[in-house]
Amino acid sequence: MGKTHSGTCCACGKNGNLTFEHIPPKKTNNTKQIKKIINPIAFFDNKKEFNKKIKEVKFKLGNQKGMGDYTLCSHCS
Numbered sequence: 001m002g003k004t005h006s007g008t009c010c011a012c013g014k015n016g017n018l019t020f021e022h023i024p025p026k027k028t029n030n031t032k033q034i035k036k037i038i039n040p041i042a043f044f045d046n047k048k049e050f051n052k053k054i055k056e057v058k059f060k061l062g063n064q065k066g067m068g069d070y071t072l073c074s075h076c077s
Helices: 040-045 050-056
Strands: 005-008 015-022 035-037 059-061 068-073
Antiparallel strands (some): 005 015, 035 059
């Protein structure tokens, strides 16, 4: 089993272990591994044309479950 994520539930406001929630939901085909831009601020501040910028971007592989975050406690999920 993976490591647990603790924090404040976005729904009830209680502290505890949080569950992973897909944002947007899995049913919208959000199930593939994501890539994260290493320095997103520099990417958007850059004045170059998008097609040139995207070739220079450095990515790191993100979550294999799809995009989302640990936001709800097990009671609210």
